[in-house]
Amino acid sequence: MSTNDQPVSTARSDAAVPCASSDAATEQTTLIEPLARPLTGAVRVPGDKSISHRSVLFSAMAEGTSHVSGVLDSADVRSSIGAVRALGAEVNVEKQPDGSLTGDIRGWGSAGPSQPTGAIDCGNSGTTVRLLMGVLAPWDITVELTGDASLRRRPMRRIAAPLEMMGARFAPEGATTLPLSISGTRDLAAISYDSPIASAQLKTAILLAGIFASGTTGVYEPAPSRNHTELMLPGFGVAVESAPGEAFVRGGQSFHACDVDVPGDPSSAAFMACAAALRPGSSIDIENVSLNEARIGFVRVLERMGAAISVKPTGSAGEEPCGTISVSHVEHLRACEVMGREIASLVDEIPVLALVAAHAEGTTVFHEVGELRVKETDRLAAIVEGLGKLGVHAWAEGDDLHIEGVPGLVAPAGLAFDSLGDHRLAMTWSLVGFTGTHPVSIRDFEAVRVSYPGFRADIERLAK
Template structure:
């Protein structure tokens, strides 16, 4: 590492090679998207909901703190498997309380964006803020439809946090055509629409995650959904429900990639969500020739769950991921790009401009990181191209900048863990946002 790097880069963690194939089975942490919604919806409901399998991460704890500040009672305890379980007693028909301070969402975009829809239908004034990274992420996409429904904001047309939401009990139901496929946008509008008179509909240009549409009926909200459209009928009385959270497919994708990259590996990931909107990474890896398959084993509510089995695959090939499938792999693109770096030929991810406004500019970071590996990766418009090298050799002494982004930190950690030389990853502790025990779980699979 050069002197300039040692001065300019944040502290880093040395990721050592695992030293052998990964074998056996494991469970990954509870699904982050479902965990957020379980906590938030239970807080909105009348009565006490029982939740199990909730992800214990910094992002989900941001949602817990937010609903407590708004008057919900949360009694969730850490279990032996590392998840949270317990009860949430919601504010129900009396509505959320006026918080006495701004609500800090930390790094959680899901918390911030969904919270806007949650407080919009009530006569309260709530300031929502977050850390430096979250304050750079776009919020106008949520503000615009909520303003059409009759919610006011301070400043009047905010682009970024902090934002003060001035709620109203007179929200109007709307039929909104979203400019992007975004489960967070869709959910914020549907949650506001739950308390508006009439039918609130969100139309999307491509399918996004549908956890909200699957879960709202469990909380007594009349909901209809199609491939690119979802509606709620309001005003509805949200009632408590019990939620069991399956394992997170996004976390599973990193374990799957590790099994593909570590020679001789064979891993089974158990009790993971098999929601079709969330396992696009499986379909992508199949197209690359990976030995990967899923097996359905039941459902938690309306969420299918089961196992994913992955075997080391010596020969992978590049493929194209069309724009209509990007929403189902958006969080997994960093690690899929790393797998593509080991494949023969070029892999193209179409229309991935959304990566620029994630926890970091993931598009630039992917290209930068793969470049350190000697891999040609570039953007053309909003498309990402990766030209793989099946004989990729990792040079010694690499320092990868995670930019404080958990998905990037885990991706670059795999370079060292599944390779022959250690690598350095800056701010690796940010993996606590979604998968605190990531490295420990990988090490536990080495026989």
């Protein structure tokens, strides 16, 4: 039985739960056939991954029982579920007909998390491990955090450094990657932190620790990052002051239970949108998607490229605006320039936007995308290599990505791609096959389970 097929209904457990890991990822190669028909109709993408993580973690921190619905059932979110179970939360969620998870989470509240009996394995989930550092910092326990081979290569010092300034301790001292141990303290001091990067994970870790610190903690960013944390915390009884690029919490607050309904993930929606933009004759509606301005930068980029894309607000899920994104194919796309200040709102969508840029007339430039080098894999190098297989000239110049588009691009036959265990790359290269004229093979296409397990089924259903 695969990790994603295991029941999630659980009782309290202090045992760490191993989570899905790319160390054990299949080596299987998947053949992606061209779609027989254009994409038409409506689709609902899975729940937002960022909001799903936070719904699980914040519920675990709260006093009482929270009800969550629409939670993404993916390997990454299951890593967060496994982690909070290991720390003493009671999780009882069940899979729904639409594939989402719905149910209750009873948190540890003022008692704090329990000392787990072993290391917490965060699988491939950077969000899980980085937010957990902020969750654990205010408590007198020592927890070892680890993950799969990919996660063990990703930078963690950026989170550990400000938490050390607040009073938490990490071992080994100065550790830059996993595995590492965090020892928290109930005597955290508030800080005012100038972040060197725009990172919602970094910001959230500091804010979560700051809620239990002495004084007011502030985070200042060079550009606005995702604000899901700032929108969600008030529902859990935690007051937050925020403005674009800065956020503050005062210490001495506590979490209470809350109901959270998770809207569709804009990052997942981006792959559907780009598929429709690339496949002639396509016209689709992507429904119930989060329209948070910090998450739909990809829409603005596609607009500038000349894509037929529009957004219609239809309501909200808690404080998160949501609605429908409609996309239709157009014959001519044009290159554009994507500035550094925009990157935080579309960083996860750069691989698929790069594929669209490969079809556009002119040279598209994505500025200040060095962060791609430290994602699940080196996405910057992978994009350049993958587009090269299509006969597209793409290159990195410093931290900027340049793509010389080829209008009317037709991918050659016999292409093979390696996802490198990266879900965003697996979905991106699959669009070469789905929207093209020749099949492509993708090594470890199943990496999509990290964020969108039903991706292939949804694409093929829209083409029936």
